[in-house]
Amino acid sequence: MTILVMLSVAILLIAFRVLRRRGRDDEGHGSSSVDFSVNLALAVYLLVLAYAAVLCRDGLSVAETDVQAEAESLTEMYWAVAPIPEAAPVRAQIRQYTAQSVSLDWPLMSESAMSQVPAHTLEDMRAAVIRLRPADEQGKSLQQDALARVAEISHARAVRADDARAGLESIFIISMIISGLVVIMLPWTLGVRPTRSSIIADMVRVGVVLIGVCFIMLISHPFDGIGAIQPDAFKAAQQQYDQIDGQFPAQP
Template sequence: MLVVVAVAITLIALLVLRRRGREGEDNGSASIDFAANLALAIYLLVLAYAVVLCRDAISTSQTDVQAETEALSELYWSVAPIPEAGPIRAQIRDYSAKSVSLDWPLMAHGEMSPVPTKLLENMRAEVLRLKPADETGKALQQTAVGHVSDVFHARAVRSDDANTGLESIFVISMLISGLLVIVLPWTVGNRPTGASIVGDLVRVTVVVVGVGFIMLTGHPFNGLGAVGPDDFVAVQQQYDQIDAQFPAKPPAD
């Protein structure tokens, strides 16, 4: 839509100038050129800052997702040696799978599913209800309690990341300065030439590409470079490796 609007405005402006414009007259073009260059400088400055903010948001969200999966892996390691913790292993796996299937589609819109949250709450209750038979099991239970808290914290951080996005002031500033970059040279009223048309196309392309790129990268879980659930998929393979070291015991009759 942005490209279509920009092209339409450009064509309309060129047609109007072709019919009404004056050729070879200096109608304060020096002042207009200075204002257009100033608007271009502002536009590029805002664009550069917005790009840095978008990349930082994506990088931070990726790190936070990794921290959550690491906490889940450590939690699984903590409960694996406890014979009574078989159901907790299943809950950890279920939470990881549901985070991928339910959370990720919603996170692109800044929301989170309540289902994994409920699973996590039940998981904490199950860890607290454990009654290990020996001191080693009790120590592992305490460690698991800490890791559950880490997962809760990491999930809250992921929810905050899903609600982040580029502030509207940057997009508004880019749109205003970009429009000035495009429109100001047309106010001189000269008829378009081959060179001026090329310049117009370059200006429009720079503005459209810049604004479009920011709109496509303005959310860490949506658009170009969006953070995916790869770490949650990978951690489920780690659960299999842990199970190979500590096979789950069937529940006693």
């Protein structure tokens, strides 16, 4: 990241140095010097843009995988407690945590925050599993499995909180803005009277830079903007709970 910023600044200095030397010695080469500098700045801009896009895509993919892993742990925990007759309250807490994650966490995760209500539900869920007193060895084994799943869910929730706080570092946006400004402004240093073609070229350059910066900002957060992760995995888990209840009806 630091290298990209240093590279952007270096290209900017080189561009102006070329303009200073060649522009003063031979005014006829001024235009070609500016073109050369603009191309260098454009290369840096596209490099930063591509690198930022790859980082955003990777961050989105990792966060989506983490969400799916948490939903799978919830489903496996529901499977673990379903055969235990006295575990009906635990089933209800699993459903409650899943619903609260969807309704309370997701609206806040776009703002890099999470609700404390599902966290308290998760703590109550762990305590409820510990308080279970299965009558046979199979029930005790399922209880241990459920406790392991609770630990997985707790870890997955912490990871999801980290993902919600994650995002593209501002250094990339700064690098894009610097190199983009060079691409836009260097041709104006010639002091040539604008023509229709030059105005169109200016508008194209400004549009390309603005679209690139805006696009990166829109995909820079995994739970906000274009392609934001939705709680589809949690909603799918809720449907699986119903299927599990069909095989192991809850007992009062």
